[in-house]
Amino acid sequence: MTENKDLKSRLVIGEKRDGRREYDEGARDELVMMCLKPGVSIARTAMEHDVNPNQLRKWITRYRQQRMAQAQQTSPSGADGVLIDTPTPVRPSVAREAPAFIPVVTAPSAPPAAPQGPSQALPLMVAALLVRLPNGVEFELGNASLDELATIVQMLGRLPCSGSTMG
Structure with missing residues (x-):
């Protein structure tokens, strides 16, 4: 509880002339990280820290976008820029199993018998x-x-x- 009070007191560092508050970036990032934990209510956390829930959601969205941009810069991605999360195999033997899709090759059909005349050519x-x-x-x-x-x-x-x- 004292951690929440401390964060709440560090969050607001000033007010602008139009009444909007200025927030400390470190405290704001700490609040965002708190909201990203499983089971945490963003609205409740925002109200406990005297922040508008919509503002907190914007901060979370901005944080996630920045994290994705950093991940794209540091790791190679596909030509379209989409990051692909590939899970690591649990067992090394999984890689040796048969693929899920196997190409099917059909044998060409037997050529039709030679027509006995030009007027007698029939489809199969x-x-x-x-x-x-x-x-x-x-x-x-x-x-x-x-x-x-x-x-x-x-x-x-x-x-x-x-x-x-x-x-």
């Missing part, structure tokens, strides 16, 4: 598509290749949704 698979929308619109496509169906489905997926069909 033929499918049909029937779309019925809630507003009554129907779209039917028969005897289309998978590539054609995929293109149509992608185009339909890119269409904007109207407000009248959203439920």
